[in-house]
Amino acid sequence: MARARALALHGQGVFPAGSAGRPIDSTRSAIRHLGYIQIDTISVVERAHHHVLWSRNRRYRLSHLDTLQAQGKIFEYWAHAASYLPMEDYRMYLPDMERIRAQGGLWHQADPALKRQILDRIRHEGPLRSRDFEDPAGGKRLMWQWKPAKAALETLFREGEVMIVRRDGFQKVYDLRERALPDWVDTAFPGTEEQTDFLIGRYLDANGFGTASEIAYLRAGVRPRVQKRLRELEESGRLMRVQVGDRICHARVDVLEHPGRFRPSSRVRILSPFDNLVIQRKRILALFGFDYQIECYTAREKRKYGYFCLPVLWKDRLVARLDCKAERDGQVLVIRNFVAEPGMRFPQRFLNALTTELSAFMRFNRCDRLRLDCRPGRDIEAALGGGIGESEHNALPPDRPDG
DSSP states (O other): OHHHHHHHHHHHTSSOOOOOSOHHHHHHHHHHHHSOEEOOOOOSSSOHHHHHHHHHOTTOOTHHHHHHHHTTSEEEEESSSEEEEEGGGGGGGHHHHHHHHHTTSSSSOOOHHHHHHHHHHHHHHOSEEGGGSOOTTOSOOOTTOOOHHHHHHHHHHHHTSEEEEEEETTEEEEEEHHHHSOTTOOOOOOOHHHHHHHHHHHHHHHHSOBOHHHHTTTOTTOHHHHHHHHHHHHHTTSEEEEEETTEEEEEETTTTSSGGGGOOOSOEEEOOTTOTTTSSHHHHHHHHOOOOOOOTTSOGGGOSSOTTEEEEEETTEEEEEEEEEEETTTTEEEEEEEEEOTTOOOOHHHHHHHHHHHHHHHHHTTOOEEEEOSOOOHHHHHHHTOOTTOSSOBOOOOOOOOO
16 A cells, blocks of 8 residues: 555655756646646635645746636636646547537526627627626625526536636636637547547546546546446556555556655645545545545534645655644734644654645745644644744744755
């Protein structure tokens, strides 16, 4: 199992050996390698799409995604969730767009006449946001109660008629695909086998190994054809079976070459709950023994760990959960809870690595002070700087170079 964890971590690139060239190029490379970066709205700490990329590129800047999108190098669409995707992969999502058109839209029904009106307005006025269209009902709606124009825009987006060309704040700005899609993009419609091979290849490159369920995660109707194709690729010698615990997975036949690549790092990583490494909860339970559930959607009185608990990775294990909040007005990172996994004992080298990571995480969240609102244990408390419940906050020492 240790070899499997090392392989998964190597595939995910959470402990890069170092990077050269422009920081934005490293960001683009990370997106291309991972295949998608999930977009999320929660901002208790820096949003998930930024957090995931920062975890893999310590030279990451929040402007990178906007720049890459404006340059036509990435696009927004739906992978297993709303995501940033490499523009090179655009054609592989054409079958998804066709499927949504064929089924008559999304879970929100959109009026065909309204869709035509919206397309006409964008065509003549240029890129528009949902707020540029009136809500005939007026007043406030619940989060899932979209106004008609919003439902129409999202349907047009998922059908591929419009693309998101940028975000103003976090507001999506839509334009016609014919204007937004770069000329160099291949739009040849892929066959079923080609798209299936793409899904399998992308997953194995980024994760090392996987099952049909993992490769088809949250993709409607895809698992049977992935399962069938995995058998065919195995029979042809292009993939092999690997035993991971009590699970049978598939991997590329050369996956175990150069075993020196898989040495675990001694660094700590504070991960987003939506990180590509941990998003599939059954997989990380089987691989890391880490039973993880995000609790922001759980009633306060039923939470065990906290609203937005972040997994803490050390070497090849997920060792703790960290619930924190960035109070940006005061530039304070508040630690609201720190819970070690059962049986964990933390040596000094972990405490040093955690301090280094928290220092970097504070700066990433534009904070310069730390406050503890919990009692995580004497060793952890000492490493994090103390100051529980005090108005005098403690800044962590400067970060060491990463990698």
